[in-house]
Amino acid sequence: MKQYFSFQWHITDECDQRCRHCYIFSGDACKKLDSMSWAQMEDTFYNCLDFCEVYGRLPYFYLTGGDPILHPDFWRLLALFKERGVPFTIMGNPFHFY
Numbered sequence: 001m002k003q004y005f006s007f008q009w010h011i012t013d014e015c016d017q018r019c020r021h022c023y024i025f026s027g028d029a030c031k032k033l034d035s036m037s038w039a040q041m042e043d044t045f046y047n048c049l050d051f052c053e054v055y056g057r058l059p060y061f062y063l064t065g066g067d068p069i070l071h072p073d074f075w076r077l078l079a080l081f082k083e084r085g086v087p088f089t090i091m092g093n094p095f096h097f098y
């Protein structure tokens with residue numbers, strides 16, 4: 001059985017929390033928050049799958065940010081994971097699930 005290769009994937013800086021320890025908000029408080037475009041996300045996703053194919057591994061993703069749930073294409077990305085049968089874990093904060 002192939003072993004997993006895991007990717008920790010930061011898809012957005014967006015987050016509506018402001019934890020004191022957070023590296024995103026610790027420096028320049030006026031920094032423009034970045035997010036990946038859908039084209040960049042698709043490109044990254046398929047590059048990761050290609051990498052795993054070449055090295056004989058199964059892909060596993062940890063989705064993070066910021067709060068990845070706030071990315072406008074978050075659910076579209078989950079649909080892509082489901083379509084390709086790729087397992088993942090969400091490493092956001094649970095604020096928007098309440």
Ligand code: SF4
Pocket residue numbers: 015016017018019021022023024025065066067093
């Ligand atoms: S990204 Fe995480 S650590 Fe940073 S402010 Fe948001 S919830 Fe807090």
